[in-house]
Amino acid sequence: MLTMDDIVRDGHPALRKVAEEVSMPPSQEDKAILQSLMEYVINSQNPEIVQKYGLRPGIGLAAPQINVSKRMIAVHLTDEKDNLISYALFNPKIISHSVERSYLTAGEGCLSVDETIPGYVPRYARVTVRGIDLEGQEVKLRLKGLPAIVFQHEIDHLNGIMFYDHINKQDPFADLPNAVPVEK
Structure with a gap:
């Protein structure tokens, strides 16, 4: 089981x-790594496990957050309609995106960044x-809002980009024209 000590x-x-x-097809080792990423994210949302570990x-x-430089991500959250969005993916790619922008009103955080870095991303x-996915099936997801x-954010990690790289250095809370605010 991954712990905070495994996160760089x-x-x-x-x-x-x-x-x-x-x-x-992915090796057993790669499957095990992807599975462990998903287990961490799920476990980290369980108050008892959080407390214990x-x-x-x-x-x-x-x-890359566990020092494995391979294109793998795990995401586990609910959207604004309370639908579970839970995916562990190999080689995820953004294949299309809107012109319209959005940002988290509370800013973003990261398990690899210990301090709070204020600003809109x-x-x-x-x-x-x-x-x-882990079963070797191609998955295509249309996402909006927090998901x-x-x-x-996670695909940026695969490209060596940190969330704070996107923050306006001169004015972290500058108005983002035509951007939709998203509450967490």
Whole structure:
């Protein structure tokens, strides 16, 4: 089981590397890594397990965050209609996105970043993501709101990009024209 000790922190070189594609079909090792990412995210949302193992709650995790430079992410959250969005994907890609932007009103956080970094993180309001699940099936997801933001955050990790790279350095809370605010 992954713990907070397995998660690399800001400044670690793995977080700035472009991760490699996972060759298909995935090896047992790659499947086990992806499964462990999903287990961490699910466990980190269970108050008893959080307490017992000192986990920090998260809704997404990417392989580079555990020092594995491969294109794998796990996301587990509910959308604004309380639908469960729970996916562990190999080689996720944003294949289309809206012109319209959105941002989390509370800003974003990251399991690899210990401090709070204030500011709006502009994201696409809607994205379509394609990837391969643990069963080897191609998955195509149309996402908006918080799920769209989380997938963009995790896919950024695969490209060596941190959420705070998107924040306006001069004015972190500058108005984002035509952007839809999203409450967490």
